[in-house]
Amino acid sequence: MSPSxxxxxxxxxxxxxxxxxxxxxxxxIAQWRxxxxxxxxxxxxxxxASPEQVSPLLPGNSPSLTIITSRxxxxxxxxxxxxxxxxLPADDAVxxxxxxxxxxxxxxxxxxxxxxxxxxxxxxxIELVASRYRSRPSWTLTTLSERLARGTGPLNEIRxxxxxxxxxxxxSYRALDQAQRRAFxxxxxxxxxxxxxxAAAALLDLPAEETERLIEALLECHLLREPTPDRYRYxxxxxxxxxxxxxxxDTDQDHRQAMDRLTTFYLMGxxxxxxxxxxxxxxxxxxxxxxxxxxxxxxxxxxxxxxxAAEHGNLLATEHHARSHDAPWGAARMAHAxxxxxxxxxxxxxxxxxxxxAVDYWSRTGDQPALCHALLCLSSxxxxxxxxxxxxxxxxxxxxxxxxxxxxxxxxxxxxxxxVLHWHLGENQTAVKLHQRALAISMNAGNLxxxxxxxxxxxxSLLALGKISLAQHHFREAISGFRATGDQSGLIRTLNNLGDxxxxxxxxxxxxxxxxxxxxxxxSTGNLYAHAMVRTNLATILAESGDIDTAxxxxxxxxxxFRTLGDRKSQATAHNGLGEAHHKSxxxxxxxxxxxxxxxxxxxxxxxxxxxxxxxxxxRAELSRGQLDSAAxxxxxxxxxxxxVNALDEEARAQGALAEVRLxxxxxxxARKLLQQALTTLRSLDDREANRISEQLSELE
Numbered sequence: 001m002s003p004s005x006x007x008x009x010x011x012x013x014x015x016x017x018x019x020x021x022x023x024x025x026x027x028x029i030a031q032w033r034x035x036x037x038x039x040x041x042x043x044x045x046x047x048x049a050s051p052e053q054v055s056p057l058l059p060g061n062s063p064s065l066t067i068i069t070s071r072x073x074x075x076x077x078x079x080x081x082x083x084x085x086x087x088l089p090a091d092d093a094v095x096x097x098x099x100x101x102x103x104x105x106x107x108x109x110x111x112x113x114x115x116x117x118x119x120x121x122x123x124x125x126i127e128l129v130a131s132r133y134r135s136r137p138s139w140t141l142t143t144l145s146e147r148l149a150r151g152t153g154p155l156n157e158i159r160x161x162x163x164x165x166x167x168x169x170x171x172s173y174r175a176l177d178q179a180q181r182r183a184f185x186x187x188x189x190x191x192x193x194x195x196x197x198x199a200a201a202a203l204l205d206l207p208a209e210e211t212e213r214l215i216e217a218l219l220e221c222h223l224l225r226e227p228t229p230d231r232y233r234y235x236x237x238x239x240x241x242x243x244x245x246x247x248x249x250d251t252d253q254d255h256r257q258a259m260d261r262l263t264t265f266y267l268m269g270x271x272x273x274x275x276x277x278x279x280x281x282x283x284x285x286x287x288x289x290x291x292x293x294x295x296x297x298x299x300x301x302x303x304x305x306x307x308x309a310a311e312h313g314n315l316l317a318t319e320h321h322a323r324s325h326d327a328p329w330g331a332a333r334m335a336h337a338x339x340x341x342x343x344x345x346x347x348x349x350x351x352x353x354x355x356x357x358a359v360d361y362w363s364r365t366g367d368q369p370a371l372c373h374a375l376l377c378l379s380s381x382x383x384x385x386x387x388x389x390x391x392x393x394x395x396x397x398x399x400x401x402x403x404x405x406x407x408x409x410x411x412x413x414x415x416x417x418x419x420v421l422h423w424h425l426g427e428n429q430t431a432v433k434l435h436q437r438a439l440a441i442s443m444n445a446g447n448l449x450x451x452x453x454x455x456x457x458x459x460x461s462l463l464a465l466g467k468i469s470l471a472q473h474h475f476r477e478a479i480s481g482f483r484a485t486g487d488q489s490g491l492i493r494t495l496n497n498l499g500d501x502x503x504x505x506x507x508x509x510x511x512x513x514x515x516x517x518x519x520x521x522x523x524s525t526g527n528l529y530a531h532a533m534v535r536t537n538l539a540t541i542l543a544e545s546g547d548i549d550t551a552x553x554x555x556x557x558x559x560x561x562f563r564t565l566g567d568r569k570s571q572a573t574a575h576n577g578l579g580e581a582h583h584k585s586x587x588x589x590x591x592x593x594x595x596x597x598x599x600x601x602x603x604x605x606x607x608x609x610x611x612x613x614x615x616x617x618x619x620r621a622e623l624s625r626g627q628l629d630s631a632a633x634x635x636x637x638x639x640x641x642x643x644x645v646n647a648l649d650e651e652a653r654a655q656g657a658l659a660e661v662r663l664x665x666x667x668x669x670x671a672r673k674l675l676q677q678a679l680t681t682l683r684s685l686d687d688r689e690a691n692r693i694s695e696q697l698s699e700l701e
Contacts, residue, residue, distance in 0.1 A: 087121035100130030125168035188242025192314030202265035277304035452481025466684030506688030532561035592621035
């Protein structure tokens, strides 16, 4: 594994929400060390390849223990205590052999010692030989010794293993019949981490019943393992041994045909699961074959997502094998079938290379519809990973193809992808226009769900532009569409956005009702992120309403959830909420502490909205303590950041706060100008704050 893939896996194992896992290695390291900082965990990094691979995975100052195993000497790891492990001591090796072979048939101490010596005192070799001996009641220890002494033939070397290991492997392999040997070799060709019986049947080109009998035989001989029900894997050395045998005893054509069958199996399974899990995706026509393999039984969207979660390692490995073994068509189709899952579960790093390959392949073949779809997936991936210029170029290229080919569905999707990109960039007027074009196409096509998604996107940008009434209309239309089409996730997101709109409008009662009604809905879905975010929004409303104690409790609960998820941006949001609530309660030191924590996190991850909010909150604390120069510096910095990212509401609030400093220092004219600028902006964005500033101006007059 690459360090980035390993860190993503570790974060997911610790419950971090996939959509909060970053892409860049330095950001992954920072999030991992934050996640593990206060935990006491035992982390096992097994079969490490190099110090460079595991150094980024070390948990820093956490009280956790990390155990690293490797077949190589790993130098240069800070604070590591190396413990070189030799082979088993003779007595332990004999005891291990007897535990597998049975005490009653291993009384001859000299013969047993000789056998474990021939196994090189290696635990895996001893296990295999002892299990083979136990399955042959007619054998004696002398018989076993004689068989072990036989030559190993041409396979007398195996990487990182001794000759004794190969001798032990040979003993087990020679005991198999011809069909079992063939199965052992061919299953070693599987490129992924594990496989099911159905995948094995595709690889072996055998009926399911016969495949299962062969798998059982290999399990009984300890040549195959079953770590979880119906998922099989080789010990890594046995897998390497099986591949060596395949190269020696089978032809290249045998290998190619086996992998073609396996690729077909996984490709058809992925396309079937993709249609069930993400039925509204814009996709290519389905793949078909004259002799379809026995596909897994996937009947519902939930089962499809579970299948993807279990098999995505195998699917990625199969795509990579196809790409690197002169089968680019299969790799490109697999990339398309995987794109929905990889995007939904935020496996953006895994997706980047295979999506780029798909674009390159379809560009070479001249298949314009396929190229357009691949470009859309790649553009979305580039936007998710912060590569905005590339995302814009890729999205525009997809739009040109969609227009040229008359693919209206792809054209609408192109407008949506570009609209989301411009929203990321703070260019909300452009975003609205693009989403409106997508909406027009969706209305002509009569696609109610796509219309709902477009309206929600339009409303988000309209709210940022201060067009509250129009945004509310689109939010309500989106809610109706998501309800009509049964999209619970889309409904929750839009209701949360609507509550935020009420808060901007100054209607705290309606905002509170919306969030309170939404909380049980998020809890019933089991979505911890959505539940925590609604908690945060409700807490902000309660603090504004004067219910400080309840607000503080909700913010703390949400912060704990965001830490569990590893969502650093939302942690900054929660800290800012705590800072604002503490300020309202008069706890200035606690307020400043939380805003500074939010500022540190937001700057580290590049979240400008939370940076401006934190700067403004820290400035408020300084103002309350009478430190006017420091307060002014914070407010001025907040204005600069907010202006740069076109955050009009945050810029106006910071202007209003800076006006208080100017008044305190006698600069009334400058204060009046700042308040007038803020009022002009906030009249269309936040009625409550606009009224407060209007009162300040009246008092000045």
